[in-house]
Amino acid sequence: MFKLIAFAVALLTLTCAVTGLRNVTAESPNSSYDLVITNARVIDGTGNPWFRADVGIRNGRIAGIGKIGAAEAKTRIDAANRILAPGFIDVHTHVESLFSQPAAENFIRMGVTTLVTGNCGTSTTDVAEFLGRVKAKPISVNVATLIGHGSVRRRVMKSDDRAPTADELKEMETIVDQAMTDGAVGLSTGLIYVPGTFAKTDEIVSLAKIAARHGGLYATHMRNEGAQVEDAIRESIQIGERAGLPVEISHFKISSKKLWGQSSATLGLVREARARGLLVTVDQYAYTASSTSLDSRLPTWVLAGGFDEAKKRLADKATRERVVKDMKDALRRSGFKDYSYAMVAYHEADKSFNGKSIAEITKQVSGKKDVKNQIEQILAMYEAGGAGMIYHSMGEDDVQRIMREPFTMIASDSGVRRIDESVPHPRGYGNNARVLGRYVRELKLISLEDAIRKMTSLPAQTFGLRDRGLVREGFAADLVIFDENTISDQATFVAPHQFPTGIDHVIVNGGVVFAGGSMTGLRPGAGLRGPAASAGLPPRKTSGVDAKAA
Ligand SMILES: [Zn+2]
Structure with a gap:
């Protein structure tokens, strides 16, 4: 008997050593899953090459990766000849209206399972209320928010073109402090817009310091994306350095025709800052046109x-x-x-x-x-x-050069779309699929694994979403299953209201929200809270600056 147990333990140990995984044997008492995806080629979000595995999901989490088999599942999806990847995390969206369009179909159908909103300085100023709405109004997708400097400034100073008084600055700091406490993931600015444009660097540093104290980041639509873009990048980096927090430069681009080709220089500024120990990253959408x-x-x-x-x-x-x-x-x-x-x-x-x-x-x-x-x-x-x-203001060469950079993530800059309303930018329907179809498969600009990394673990790491963005046991079961040979964007500037092809299943917190070409109606999305409010997760290092560099 003892020998038999020892043998079983040895076998289990061997299984663990071979796969590095737990809970995959039939003998395990936890062997039943709510959902098992079998035979997938898993691209786990790290950038590593794909491997073949079954993935088991229990209680909204990834509970097993390896050889599982269909018998152990209540539900099974056969993903033979398909890629299974973490659901895409779109860190640059404007979805303040999400709760009136809770299906978020345009995002789900391009594989996006988590949205970060509150960008470009515009957000709710009551983060607790916004994230709390999920309870009464279930949504398909996960949502996190930044606290927008412009919205905070407008609440305190309306649209005035002047510096804040000491009292006004204090009031803005208090609002940011509360928002971070309530779960904002950082501070955003929109420095070309009213009223953000009226703020000088010092005002932003003061508010960014509050975000830094809570472990948040600074995400910026910079003061200039045209002729003065290099100055604007320097200002962004300086704010991160002075306030001591990571910097995310939103929708990184060269939008002045005269400067086409200059992305070598602008990316150089980011690389140089990173070499000095400053944590700076960028995001972009895969088009040569912007929208505002x-x-x-x-x-x-x-x-x-x-x-x-x-x-x-x-x-x-x-x-x-x-x-x-x-x-x-x-x-x-x-x-x-x-x-x-x-x-x-x-x-x-x-x-x-x-x-x-x-x-x-x-x-x-x-x-x-x-x-x-x-x-x-x-x-x-x-x-x-x-x-x-x-x-239509950008050059294709710059778009490609920015996409090749390891610190660039893929983000749409889109809102939630209503089918056939107006003629919006196609990025809200096609962005992720366009990267995977056009830039990976057709142009071979980056590898499939790297493209997935830019849509999953890199955004999760940057925005402090510590249990998402990887196919890993214990992580949230946000997943997308697609065909790498057919995935492609269909939305165009003339006819933008077209969903991508090649995506089979989209899963949010273990719930299948998209399958067989249609939305299932499930609403498993969650409000995701930032570092200060996400209890139960290990704290991350808050500073964007190395001790030595500071
Ligand atoms: Zn913007």
Whole structure:
């Protein structure tokens, strides 16, 4: 009898030694799983080459990896000839409206299982309430949030173009402190937007210090992505260095035509900072067009104080002339001859403009083709309530150079989409699939394993989501199953409301949310809390700076 037990122990030890895994033998008392995915080629998110295994899921967690077999499962998915990867983590989204579209179908169907929102300085200022909403309003996808500097500043100082008083700064610090305590993953800024643009570096450092104290990071839509992009990168790095926290540069790009090719230099600045021991990372979407509001083309001084103030200023002839001149100068500096690179995604006041360029609209409205009339058209559309825009402003070489960099993650910059509403940027439907189809399979720019790493473990590591982003026992069962030979994005700039092909299953916290070409209706998503509020997980080192480097 003793011999038999010893033999069993030896066998079990051998099994562990061979696979490095537990709970995979039929003798184990914990051998039943809620779901087993069999025969998959597992790409685990580390960047390592794929291996073949069954993956067992219990209580929303990955509970076994190895040879499991279908008999031990309540439910089974056969993933033969398919890739099984961690669900994608999209760290740059704008999904404040998620709870009104809880299926988040456009994200789920490109394999995204976790969203980080609150980017570019805009977020809820009540993080506890936002994350707590999951209880009453279940969602398909996991969500984490940053605390947005612009939203905090607006709450305290409206849209004023001035420095905060000591009391105002203190009030902003208190809001950030509360948000971090409640589970924000860091502080975000949008330094081209009102009111973020009115903040000087010192103000941001003060607030970033609060985020640092809680173990958060600093995510930034920088002050400039055009002619002054290098200065803007230096400012971002400086904020991380002075406040002592990691820096994430959002939607890293070269958007001034005159600077196409300069990503070698801008990536060099990030590499140099990392070599000094500063933790700096970037994210990007896989397109040569960006998307943001129309007013990003207007000089920020005219926007101070908000929409009504701006309209008053534009009504003054001399001021309007100054605006037109500033916009002409900015256009010239960017290297574009006119606004044919600027397409309308959504203009409430006249939806017939959707999908057309400013140049086309100007011609249609006034019969004119010159830049001055195009600027007048932009101002008229701003006065009529503004517009969501798509700007075809980047070069493919820069997109590829940025994607090859090991510290670049893949993120969409998208919101939750309503099918067939407006003509939005296709990234919200296709981003991840486009990387896997076009840049991995067709162009062979990066390996499949590396692309997955950029969508999973790298974002998880960067944003402190410590039990996600890997196919590993004990980790949350956020998974995607796809066919590497057919995965591809279908959304285009002309017809963006198209889901990708090649994705078979998407699983969130062990719940299958997408299968057989349709959403299942399950809502297993969770509100994910940042380092200060995620009890039960080991603390991570909070500083973005090496002791030596500081
Ligand atoms: Zn942004």
